[in-house]
Structure formats: C-alpha cells, structure tokens
Amino acid sequence: MRNILLLVLAVLVTTIFIPIMLIQSCDVAKPKIEKQPIVESDRVVKVYIQETGKIEKLDLEEYIKGVVSGEMPASFEEEALKAQAVAARSYALSRINAFEKDGHPGHPGAELCDSVHCQVWLSKEKLGKLKSKNWMKDYWPKIEKAVDDTKGLIMTYENKPIDQPLFHSTSGGKTENSEDVFTAWVPYLRSVESPYEEEAPHLQDTQEISVVDFISKIKKKYNDCDVNRSNIKADLKILEKSEGGRILKMQVGNKVLTGREIRDLIGLRSANFKIAIAGENLTFITNGYGHGVGMSQWGANGMAKKGNTFDEILKHYYLGVEIHEME
Template identity: 30%
Template sequence: MKRALLPIALFALLTYCLPLVSLFVPALASGDEAGASSAPESARTNQSPAAQFLAPEAEQEPEATGSADSEVIRLWDAGSQQVLEVPLLEYLIGAAASEMPVTWPDEALKAQAIASHSYALYQRDRASADKLEGAWFSADPARRQGYMTREVLQSYWGEAFEANWARLEALFTPILHQVLTYEGAPAAACYHAISNGQTEASENVWSEALSYLAGVDSTLDLTAEGYEQTVTYTTQQMYDAIVLAVPGAEPEQGKPESWFGEASYTAAGYVDEIRCAGVFIRGTDLRTALGLRSACFSIQYADGVFSVTTKGYGHGVGLSQYGASAMALTGKSCAEILAHYYPGTALETLAE
C-alpha cells in the first residue's frame, strides 16, 4: 500500500508546486497558484458567481510611469522544456484564458490580465540568467497551467476560438501597458481560485511578508461552487501519507484517532500548524502531503475513515478569481477589484 501511495503523493506534490517556479526569490517559492493554475474546472467553464447588484463607481485613469520592456514575455514552457518569447497581448490572452472562463465579466478578466502582467514583470526583475535559460518564470501551456499558446487555445475553444480571441483582444488592448506597482516597482500580484472568505497573508504561505498581500475580506467566495469539499482516506492511506511527508512522525498503530491533535490557525482562518503523530506540521505542508484544495481544513476520524473538509481552493494569497468575478457582477471596476485585493498598490501605465 505504501508503494502504491508514493506515486499519488508525489503527483499531489508536483500538482501543488509546478505551475509557479519562483514567486518571491529566494524567500517565496512558486507553488501551484501564484498565478493560480489551481482554478477548479468550474472556474474555466461557463460557471458564473452569484450577482449582487450595487451601483458601479467611477474608475480613475491610471497614472503613467516610467517605461519598461513589457512587449515580450519570456517564459519557460515546462512541457516542451524551452523558452517562449511571447508578444505581450498574446501573453495576456493566453494567461487570462488559462485562469478564467472567457464568459466571465469584463472587469474580472481585465483584473486577471493586469495581475498576470504585473506578476510576470515582478518575476522578470528577479530572474537569473542561469535558471530556466533566462526565462522569467515557468508555465505549462499543454496542461493549461499559467498560460496557453494560441495553438492550445484553438484546440481548447474549438469553433469558438475566433470569437473568444477577438473578445479578449478587444478587452486587453486598452489596458496593454497597465500594471500594478508598489513603491514604483511591479507588484507580486499572485492569485488563486477561491479563498475561504478571507485571503491569506503571504508570510503564512511562503516566508516574506508583503504589505499588499496581508489578507482582505472576500466573503463572496462563500457562494462559489466547490467552496467546501470533503475527501476521505482509509487508515492505511493516511498512515502512509504521514510517514512519507512528516519527518519524525510515528503514527501509533491501532489508534488512528490519536494521529491528529490540536491545531492553530492564522488570522484568516487557515491552518497554521497541527499536531500530527506527535510532531507539529505546518498546515501548508499537510495540504501538500494530502493533495488538499486548501490549507483551510478540518479532520475527523470515524469507523476507519478519515474525512478532511476544505474551504476554498488554492493558496489563498492575493486576488481571488471567483471573488473578482463576483465583485465585477456587483458593478465594481477592474481598478476597484485590484485595489481591494492588493491594498496599497498603484495601477499605473507603463510608457510605450
């Protein structure tokens, strides 16, 4: 059984870690969701969040700032193992399409595009020539993680390709050079699929605290399909996962009800640490070990089965994609959505 679980655990770990190569270098390692490639399938189809109709507010024109070489995005294709140099507009279309359904509201799609652009430039400023052959970050177009090429989109959208491409092209051309900045530099505008109702502070997932990633309310996420999910594990599956993932853990045979103890929580309600077979493990590490959707989880044991219930989907830091869509349906603008999820940042236009 242990041998059978090892590939599963390794696959869960890769699924969690591959889509992002490095978010905060060297402090924050990219995980499945800096960019979210953690969005659930419903977030890539025609699923729409519940609307709450509020009056829209005026959007201010972003301030122009210094120029930056943002015409071409250099990314590492994890599938083909080569560097892609992608024209900016094509990148924004492929990045947004990999994260949100094209049918979602205009302002949410624009917010996602600007977040993806800002994140790419943040990575550019920290890229090393001896890593990824000089690419700024990693994506996997073939698996629809982080970015999709035109060819992948043609296959993905089928007969709707021309209409969908034209829709996003029209949306993103006016915001082509808009980025989020903090203290004059591109912001680490990471994102995820669904929060637990509150976004998480960056230092609780990685190691660096950034003031604009300190966590905000995102209560509309509670209405998302897939917000809460329960998965089950047999006693043997849980035993093998603990032994594999938790150094020093010694689950007591015959007493599985004793394997998990008290937990501490972050201010946003995600598991900070939990006692596991006599040792404490970070909630994010147990999430990886078990392949959980979120670090906001609870564990129950009964009748030989462990039931793990999660709330939200993704690391929880930065923009909630579902929350952005829900806010757009209330009439909020792209600028307002970004200001909410990245407080203290500025929306600026790079000189062409």
C-alpha cells in the same frame, strides 16, 4: 576690342553669376531635414515552453492574452478578466526586471515559462485545439478586449512595480497574509474579506481517506512520526490557525506539521480544513481552493457582478497598490 569684352562678360554671366543665383534661390540646394519620431517597440518576453523545450520570444500583450486564457475562466465578467490581465502583466514585468539578462535559474535564457511554476500560458494555436470553435468565436475576442483595454497597466506599491501579484482560485471567504503561507511578509498581501464567492465550484469540498492510508502517507515522509491507528483521534489536533482560517500548526502524533504540509501530502484543495473521523476513515472538509494569498479569482468575478471595476477589485485584494502604466 569691344567685341572681346562683350564675349568675356557673357562667359562670366553664364558660368558664375547665374549658377550663384540659382543656388541661393533653389530649395533643392537647401533641403529641409525633418526629425522622424522615435517609435518605441513593444516589450518582448522570453518564455520557456515545457512541451518543446524551446524558448519563444513573445510580444508582452499577446503573452498576457495567453495567460488570462490559461488562468481564468473566459466566462467570467469583463472586469474580472481585466483584473487578471493587470495582475498577470505585473507578474510578467517583475520577472522581466529580475531575469532579463540571463533568464530564470529554473529555465535559463527565459524570464518565464508556460506552466504553474510561473503563470499558465496557452498559445492561440493550442487554445484552438483544446477549446471548441464556439469558445474561440465567443470567448477569445472577450479576452483580447480585456487585455487591450488594460494595455500596459500594472500595479505599483509606493511608486514601484509590485513583484508578487499572487492570485488563487477561491479563498473560502477570507484571503491570507503572505507570511502565513510563504514566510515572507509583503505589505500589500494582507488578509481581506472575500464575500462574493458563492458560485465557486470548490468553495467547500470533502475528501475521504482511510486511517491506514493516512498513516502510511505520514510515515513515508516522516518516518519518526508515532501516529497510531488505535489512537488516531487523540493523535490529531489542530494547534493554530491563520487569520484567513487555514491551518498553521497541527499535531500529528509526536510531530507538529503545517496545514500546507498536510494539504500537499493528501492532495487537498486547501489548507483550510476540518477533519471528521468515523470508523476507519478520515474526512477532510476543505474551504476554498489554492494558497489563499492575493486575489481570489472567484471573489473577483463576484465583485465584478456586483458592479466593481477592475481597479477596485485589485485595490481590494492588494492593499495600498495603485494602477499605473509601465515605463
């Protein structure tokens, strides 16, 4: 009987008590589950490529590098390139916020395109074909650094991302109020001085056209205009200028046109112009290059040469903005 009791006790120890002790003491039985950090993926932008008619998904920061390459000379100062990067990123984010769901009406499915309709974007492969080997060696790293150093930074106004970070080549000494060029009043797009543009290649240009050709262009678009070759001096009169110096209203025969209309019609570099009449020719003397609203790129480079940082440049050309990281 005693032997039977010992046998039963041995079985209980080996089959029940020992396994229970092992379960209580073994780490494997109670593994520690650590929470993995959530890593946010980089923001992606969809870009319509006009040459191929296809839409490409691009990392936002890589897209910005292509925009800076396409919109600003890489020989510019580093702080000017940084300012361009922040402006380009601000514009891209505004398009993403507005058109992320269905794309822009001009290119459905994509928030942006690679042309001046949005921002000029050049792929690294295309740059390799367009530029020299020395450019890719010396300037591409410079652009990469400018974008990387400002990664995620955008302009905000009253704690909201701005949606019109406009820029142009050369203001001609003073930028424009937005409503004088694009009709809409924008608080941060105010006319400011742009004094450091003396190195700009198109600070001042001249363009000559015959009186006959000028009248032909005018009447082709405005067939009821009575501008007359024999009375051309009296038929052309500047009526109103903007704060930045561009022509707002101009009398042409019996019609009143805007400086922008004249600029587009003749192909002038700017709507800030004077007209000289000599014999059978008109000479347009333009000041600046581009629409003149927002940041002057040559002005930004001039400010950078004077020691201004990218945020100082941006706050000069876009009144009341702050520089913040994207959320």
